[in-house]
Amino acid sequence: MLRVFNTLSRTKEEFQPVTPGKVGMYLCGPTVYKPSHIGHMVGPVIFDAIKRYMTYSGYEVTWVVNITDVDDKLIAESNARGIPMSAVADEMTQDYKNNLAAMGVDTINVFPKATDYIQQIVDFTADLIAKGYAYESEGDVYYDVEKFPEYGKLSNRTLDQMSGEGGGTAERKHSPFDFALWKSAKPGEPSWDSPWGKGRPGWHIECSVMSCCLLGETFDVHGGGLDLQFPHHENEIAQSEARNGKPMAKYWMHNGLMQASNEVGKVGGRKTREAQESGAKEGDLASQEAGKISKSKGASAFRDLLKKFQPENIRFFLLSSHYRRPIDYSEERLQEVGKGLEGFYRYFKRFESVTGQSFYSLESAKTRLEGDDYEKSEALDVYPEFAKHIRELRARFLEAMDDDFNTAGGLGVFFDYLRAVNKFIEETQLETKQDPTAQNALTVATTIFRELALTLGLFRAPVEEDASANDALVEPLMTLLIDLRRAAKKNKDFATADEIRNRLKELGVTLEDRPGGVCVWTRE
RNA sequence: GGCGUCGUAGCCAAAUGGCUAAGGCAACGGAUUGCAAAUCCGUCAUUUACCGGUUCGAGUCCGGUCGACGCCUCCA
Numbered sequence: 164m165l166r167v168f169n170t171l172s173r174t175k176e177e178f179q180p181v182t183p184g185k186v187g188m189y190l191c192g193p194t195v196y197k198p199s200h201i202g203h204m205v206g207p208v209i210f211d212a213i214k215r216y217m218t219y220s221g222y223e224v225t226w227v228v229n230i231t232d233v234d235d236k237l238i239a240e241s242n243a244r245g246i247p248m249s250a251v252a253d254e255m256t257q258d259y260k261n262n263l264a265a266m267g268v269d270t271i272n273v274f275p276k277a278t279d280y281i282q283q284i285v286d287f288t289a290d291l292i293a294k295g296y297a298y299e300s301e302g303d304v305y306y307d308v309e310k311f312p313e314y315g316k317l318s319n320r321t322l323d324q325m326s327g328e329g330g331g332t333a334e335r336k337h338s339p340f341d342f343a344l345w346k347s348a349k350p351g352e353p354s355w356d357s358p359w360g361k362g363r364p365g366w367h368i369e370c371s372v373m374s375c376c377l378l379g380e381t382f383d384v385h386g387g388g389l390d391l392q393f394p395h396h397e398n399e400i401a402q403s404e405a406r407n408g409k410p411m412a413k414y415w416m417h418n419g420l421m422q423a424s425n426e427v428g429k430v431g432g433r434k435t436r437e438a439q440e441s442g443a444k445e446g447d448l449a450s451q452e453a454g455k456i457s458k459s460k461g462a463s464a465f466r467d468l469l470k471k472f473q474p475e476n477i478r479f480f481l482l483s484s485h486y487r488r489p490i491d492y493s494e495e496r497l498q499e500v501g502k503g504l505e506g507f508y509r510y511f512k513r514f515e516s517v518t519g520q521s522f523y524s525l526e527s528a529k530t531r532l533e534g535d536d537y538e539k540s541e542a543l544d545v546y547p548e549f550a551k552h553i554r555e556l557r558a559r560f561l562e563a564m565d566d567d568f569n570t571a572g573g574l575g576v577f578f579d580y581l582r583a584v585n586k587f588i589e590e591t592q593l594e595t596k597q598d599p600t601a602q603n604a605l606t607v608a609t610t611i612f613r614e615l616a617l618t619l620g621l622f623r624a625p626v627e628e629d630a631s632a633n634d635a636l637v638e639p640l641m642t643l644l645i646d647l648r649r650a651a652k653k654n655k656d657f658a659t660a661d662e663i664r665n666r667l668k669e670l671g672v673t674l675e676d677r678p679g680g681v682c683v684w685t686r687e
Numbered sequence: 688g689g690c691g692u693c694g695u696a697g698c699c700a701a702a703u704g705g706c707u708a709a710g711g712c713a714a715c716g717g718a719u720u721g722c723a724a725a726u727c728c729g730u731c732a733u734u735u736a737c738c739g740g741u742u743c744g745a746g747u748c749c750g751g752u753c754g755a756c757g758c759c760u761c762c763a
Binding site for chain 1: 689690691693698699700701702703709710711712713719720722723724725726727728744745756757758759760761762763
């Protein structure tokens with residue numbers, strides 16, 4: 164039984180979709196005006212794992228991630244670069260999608276763009292005016308927050324609490340908290356026709372409209388970063404529920420934000436504003452503090468990070484803490500996680516050398532029910548203790564994931580799993596003995612591991628080797644060196660054997676002598 | 688100022704109020720090895736920032752103190 168933390172109730176709830184067996188999931192995607200940074204990958208990777216796990220659990224999931232391609236920031240960027248807004252949007256959308264593809268986030272069903280829904284946005288806005296929840300003012304259309312009594316229910320605040328806050332010029336608005344559904348166009352700005360004159364959509368309306376068009380008036384999961392809880396998601400609720408008269412989403416899920424420990428300054432929050440107002444005397448200090456990574460300042464482009472780290476390394480890192488917690492970004496942390504990952508890769512090679520099968524080609528169960536069946540395999544029962552252990556590990560993993568997608572707990576189980584299978588190889592001496600019975604048991608155990616790893620989108624395919632590092636000569640040269648070294652060892656000429664190994668190590672190549680006179684090499 | 692989150696070992700990080708507080712990284716022993724590497728075995732939190740309370744029982748619930756952070760303004 165899946166349990167999900169719902170921001171609306173601030174508790175974990177049993178997951179029961181609106182329509183049995185089907186799940187509609189909407190994640191707020193980016194405003195495409197700058198290249199994405201690592202913070203933009205947090206949500207997609209987490210919800211990718213959530214979708215995979217839900218699918219594995221037997222749900223048919225439709226996942227929508229929107230692209231907001233019309234916005235003040237896009238207009239500013241377009242002006243700054245002297246190219247059309249649509250060109251900026253196309254370029255950054257491509258960057259975003261490239262990054263998702265690199266990260267293996269390929270489970271998103273629809274990427275709707277706001278500009279493809281202008282007519283629906285106009286209709287939606289007109290509905291809100293007709294129902295008395297919005298009003299026109301000098302070509303703009305505003306949502307009248309006073310008319311929606313539940314305003315603030317998601318972020319747990321009331322209009323009274325906020326009074327004295329909020330701001331900007333309120334001349335055109337009834338209340339400073341009213342927000343724009345439609346903005347009139349200034350000369351030269353991209354615009355569309357509407358009953359209120361030429362203009363463009365406000366920020367929040369596109370999500371209400373596209374989620375409704377694609378997933379229905381009430382869908383199951385609405386996700387996004389914690390920073391979107393207010394005002395974005397609050398406003399989406401106000402718009403959608405006022406228009407449709409029913410709950411917008413059953414479960415609201417918010418992921419914690421990526422924090423940068425020092426390289427990116429603190430950019431949000433009251434301190435900065437105060438610092439600015441008081442002559443920035445705290446500014447320098449504040450910029451040294453930890454703070455969330457923001458695209459409005461300095462975070463390096465994700466595509467550059469991909470040059471330094473394997474996508475799987477980044478994915479493993481993102482899944483190594485619970486999704487609702489903030490996660491600190493640092494290259495050291497990424498490297499540390501990478502060391503842990505290597506143990507898995509080594510095991511996959513070991514598995515292949517012992518059974519002759521590639522881990523990546525194992526056909527594992529696609530659903531939990533299939534897996535329940537598969538784990539009963541008699542090949543495993545030949546080794547009762549091992550069988551019991553493997554089944555316990557699988558149960559522990561599923562238990563962790565059922566409890567609000569505890570990927571960190573699940574990854575912990577993976578390391579126990581790794582030890583179990585390595586130990587099994589030692590105990591059965593599979594590296595030096597032919598033992599089909601033990602090989603079968605190991606294959607079953609490893610296939611179950613693959614089944615679980617795939618629910619997180621991990622270990623789907625071999626990590627790409629750096630093509631430039633391996634030209635056709637490397638393989639035969641390594642074979643030559645290893646043969647020479649073997650001959651030296653046979654003659655007890657360990658000095659030569661060690662020199663070969665040491666000098667290769669200096670070149671970044673590690674030799675490992677395995678039982679049976681086998682020598683394996685790996686490079687960094 | 689309002690609302691909220693968090694504080695678990697040297698670092699990272701799990702844990703429906705209930706058995707010995709997972710796991711990773713680092714470190715240190717041992718097995719194995721010609722020596723290594725890898726792997727396995729073992730050590731590494733009498734205790735969850737601090738103080739008090741509720742309870743048969745608290746990392747977990749309540750109150751307070753200290754500290755870190757988020758939102759209230761563009762954000763994933």
